[in-house]
Structure formats: C-alpha cells, structure tokens
Amino acid sequence: MIISMIAAVSENNIIGQDNKLAWNLPTDTAYYKNTIQDKTIIMGRKTAESPDMFFSKKRNILITRKGNYQKENFEVTSGLEEALKLPEENEEVFITGGGEIYKMGMEIADKLYITRVHTVIEGDTSFPEIKPELWKMISERKIEADEKNEYSFSFLIYERK
Numbered sequence: 001m002i003i004s005m006i007a008a009v010s011e012n013n014i015i016g017q018d019n020k021l022a023w024n025l026p027t028d029t030a031y032y033k034n035t036i037q038d039k040t041i042i043m044g045r046k047t048a049e050s051p052d053m054f055f056s057k058k059r060n061i062l063i064t065r066k067g068n069y070q071k072e073n074f075e076v077t078s079g080l081e082e083a084l085k086l087p088e089e090n091e092e093v094f095i096t097g098g099g100e101i102y103k104m105g106m107e108i109a110d111k112l113y114i115t116r117v118h119t120v121i122e123g124d125t126s127f128p129e130i131k132p133e134l135w136k137m138i139s140e141r142k143i144e145a146d147e148k149n150e151y152s153f154s155f156l157i158y159e160r161k
C-alpha cells in the first residue's frame, strides 16, 4: 500500500479556519477531485463534516473517538491504524485531513501532494512542517492567480527520502 496525503497549505502552513478552507481556488479544487475521486480516502470526523468536503466515488473512511457515530457514505473507524487496515494491499490511499490526522499521518506517509498557496494567511488549523531532510520534491507546477483563483499556487509532490 502507498500512503499519500493531500493538502492545500499556505506559506505559513495554514490549512483551514472555522472548519472550512481559507480560500477559493477552483483550479485546485478540480485537481483535488481528480486526484482522489477513484481512491480510498481517510479523514478526521471534523473534515468529514466540513462544507468543503468532497467524497470519493470509491471509498470514504472517517476517524472518530465517538463510539456510535455514523455518517452516510462513510465507513467509521476509531483511529488511523484501524482505518489503514481496510484498503487493499496494493492501492494508493489518500489521507485528506484535517490538521489532527495530517499530524499522525506525517509519521507514516510515503508521499505528499501539496498545493502550496502563495499567501500568508490567518487560520486555526495547520499542516505539519515538511522537513527537507526527510522529504524530496519530485514534481512542481506553478499556477498564476487569475479571475477565478484568488492566489497563485504550486502543485508539489514529495516522496519520503
């Protein structure tokens, strides 16, 4: 199994505010949907309840400490370790947030799909530091701001060294 994480992250590592994204970037949203729509995705309960949440057509798994929690279209698990027992052995699984789950995922992920949003912004949820001694960038593509996308941003892919 390949464990990947996907996130849009500001220059100062902010990923959200008030359980929503901190920007409107339709080109990044399209990239995100295209990347995860046929994959198994794993997320925290708060991200699953965010209005910005997108479903996978394949499999949606959420993590909660609430014993009898249920949500339509989701398989409910009690932790990341339990969630990672569900996918097939040979698939690429995406951890899709939020801050609490990325923090745990950073210890075990093989790959990071990061949209680096070129702004410094305020927010209440962060992505962990991507330490250059642990991660190698293997792909970079910059998209300029335009009438639809309020900031410029770069699609980055990292692999663990």
Ligand SMILES: NC(=O)c1ccc[n+]([C@@H]2O[C@H](COP(=O)([O-])OP(=O)(O)OC[C@H]3O[C@@H](n4cnc5c(N)ncnc54)[C@H](OP(=O)(O)O)[C@@H]3O)[C@@H](O)[C@H]2O)c1
Residues within 6 Å of the ligand: 006, 007, 008, 009, 014, 015, 016, 017, 018, 019, 020, 021, 043, 044, 045, 046, 047, 048, 050, 052, 063, 064, 065, 066, 078, 079, 080, 096, 097, 098, 099, 100, 101, 102, 125
């Ligand atoms: N920019 C991006 O790419 C991106 C992506 C995703 C999310 N976000 C943003 O991130 C924010 C949400 O992140 P968040 O950190 O507040 O919440 P989160 O990581 O989505 O979910 C946290 C919840 O996960 C469950 N959980 C966490 N650790 C657990 C453990 N060890 N065992 C069992 N359950 C555990 C708990 O659920 P219970 O409380 O139910 O027990 C906890 O409240 C929102 O603003 C969202 O928009 C941004």
